[in-house]
Amino acid sequence: MSPDRSAVRGRSWLALADAYIHSIRSAATESDLRTLMEAVAHEIGCRHFALIHHDDFRQERQDRVDLKDYPSAITERLFGQRRYRRDPVIRACVFADSAFLWSDLPRIIQLDGQDRASLEFGLAEGLNEGITVPCIRLGECMGSCTFAGMRHPHNASSYLGPAQMLGIFAFQAARRLLPAGQSIPAARPRLHPRHRDCVVLAGRGLSNKEIARALALTPRTVDGYLTEARRLFDAHDRTELVVSAVLAGEVGLHELRPRQPE
Template identity: 30%
Template sequence: MARNARDFVARVTAASDADELADSLALVSAAMGFQYYAVSHHVDIVRAGGTAIRVHNYPDRWADYYNANALGVSDPVHRASHVTSIGFAWSRIPDLVPLTARDQRVLALGSEQGIGDGFTVPANVPGESHGSCSFANEAGRPMPDSVLPLAQLVGAFAFEGARRLWSVRSLPADANRVLTDRQRDCVLWAARGKSDWEISRILGVSQETIACHIKQACERYDVNKRTLLAIRTLFDGTLTFTDIFRR
């Protein structure tokens, strides 16, 4: 397991395109005893075009059905991955999220297409679309439980490798975009729903100064709405959801 992990990490780190990533996933999946793999953003893949991560070797018929019905958004496997921080066997999905009749049909359809139990590793990065890396076998083939710790590690590195190749965080490290401490404070309180007047009372400066700081922050991010400004700062890590909601 340790040797397979080292080899895979080296290969996925060196992968220069999606084909090399797919080759690496095929090799390590087979070594772990899985037939299928899928690294994907949880979005409507067709509408997203080439901007969303998607590398898999599922049967074509199932992949076509999956895309045509935009299951990337509502797939119960994907939804279950949003409520846990570690990998899980698909047989545990009912313990993680409630399953509707439609969910049951989707899982049954997958089984009819020859896909049995699987193991999914969540990849949820604040400010980005949720994603995951899954491994699965044909229906009726047992889950190789002894390799699940390796699958957890492989899944994490596989998705991170895909993020690098797809340039998910495409914003450059531009010094002109970095906010001043005071601008960040203003954007943070605005993201919490405070008005300029309320922020001025909190920070002890004039309302005009607050408006100026937020205007300059918008200019740095090339946006003209405070909502977009908050989203962009979440996306690049200037702010976090914990900052805003003070959890």
């Protein structure tokens, strides 16, 4: 399934991406797609890749894309321990418009101590620089395509364009290869209107007092609404809450982006 590398050697990255896209679109099995993703990762100079829906994979899911080659410790941390909603790369997908470098994360989201600890853990497992492509389809769980563990991170920015194209087509192919008849409904915990308003404003970075002033509520009432919302989504903090609400389709990306740091 992989295109003849001797035929694409020396071409522009655009031509190389076009060659792989043709093969990706023709992939007939998950094994074919995995082989192609491994080849693409190699061409980009990466050791690992992940083509996933952002969801809970502690139990096998037939209605979600889950094709990855990550170190086992990373897989256990993100999905075995259910930390994916708090992961800075997955969280950045909520706010990024297109493919982004991991080194640009501070420009997309505000990193805190937990984020830095996550990135340091990944670095220790060989995940240094990476490129992630958000994959969004209206009414479905969000997903992404990632290439990580770069051998030559100083060249990473030159791969953004090809990664964007390849990532989108690869995710479409992975969706197509899901078992026939499987739908991909978004998780649907439903927020009451006032709870939702509080979550949206929390996602814009407002404190409870600021939310209370904006909505003419008391800070105690806001705290109660956010606590109930966290319980609904089984979220440990407001960061997990906002990401969970977006992944479930309860909050739109456009409602959060205007207040995000440049």
